Amino acid sequence: MNIEPFLLERFFARHEFSAKYLLSSSDCEALKMSDLLAMADGEAAQLWEELRLGYTESPGHPRLRQTIAGTYSTVVPEEVLVAVPEECIFLLMHTLLKPGDHLVCTFPGYQSLYAVARSIGCELSTWEPDEGRGWRFDVERLPDLIRSNTTLIVVNFPHNPTGFIPPREEFEAIVGLARERGIHLLSDEMYRPLEIEQGATLPAACELYERAVSLSGTSKVYGLPGLRIGWLIGRDTELLQRVRELKDYTTICSSAPSEILAIIALRNRDGIIRRQRERVLRNVGHLERFFGQRQEAFRWNRPVGGSICFPRMLVDDTSAFCEELVEATGIMVVPSEQFQFGRHHIRIGFGRENLPEVLERFGDYVDRRFG
DSSP: OOOOOOHHHHHHHHHTTTOSEESOOOSOOOOOHHHHHTTOOHHHHHHHHTOOOSOOOTTOOHHHHHHHHTTSSSOOGGGEEEEOHHHHHHHHHHHHOOTTOEEEEESSOOTHHHHHHHHHTOEEEEEOOBGGGTSBOOGGGHHHHOOTTEEEEEEESSOTTTOOOOOHHHHHHHHHHHHHHTOEEEEEOTTTTOBSSTTOOOOOGGGTOTTEEEEEESSSSSSOGGGOOEEEEESOHHHHHHHHHHHTTTTSSOOHHHHHHHHHHHHTHHHHHHHHHHHHHHHHHHHHHHHHTOTTTEEOOOOSBSSEEOOEESSSOHHHHHHHHHHHHOEEOEEGGGGTSOSSBEEEEOOSTTHHHHHHHHHHHHHHHHO
């Protein structure tokens, strides 16, 4: 396998644990272990106390799969496969795709969603949004990107890095097009249901279409990236079985402690998401004021959902700007070059509690630079 370097992850590897302030993290505020364990009900507490650190079931702990299924409307545990989110993408694409296949993918985006397919030998068409229309993905353009050998359509809503969510009727049109052409659909739903605008939550693709697979996990919305727990859900159980068989060559099974902790988190899903959403809404208010006061430096589309946004900076090269920024202030910001999307944007993450403090420091630097 010959796969290109993961630019975003290499950038984070350079700065994430050395920079004092992170302004581009895509996950929400991380929970403390003690706080999470305090949420455990009687059964989950017993599972934790009596846990033996052996192997777990490859598709996921039965209680975990049952709990995940219960967060959807029509999903049953047999339609759930637990793995690391990144691993889910890798396994699904290596199961589903072969050299010469074609896929369409929302872009810019998380690099795995298209780079893994390219490493297999697939052809790629990128579906890019219109920044001038709030980063809207034009559904009418999607049919023009599909070819006779298109095997997979990949979408990601709420979208990383722009925070865009299409109206429900447009999302259903995407699903309908995939169904009409018999194309598999991978729906990256890692930020669902962290919506900023009321009523923007989309249905899970796996519950709309028998050849759709939904990807989700505990990393972003739940603030539990350290658990490394994610899942694929699909009604095509034969496809999931093939993914499971390929998983025997990667992790085999998940971390036993992480699975029990994920059960606790998912059983307290409503409270965790409510608190994360309250934080995100507060922080969006801070961002509105920040950008409103600095229109000489930024152009901003307010995100519809998720905990990230993708403002345009009025500089010639955001990559150079971000390197200078981290050197001068200790603030890490990801430039759009790491998304292979030019040099005029930056990704800002606003799911962390310290955003106001970091924005103040960032604003001081910007004001000196553009003053």
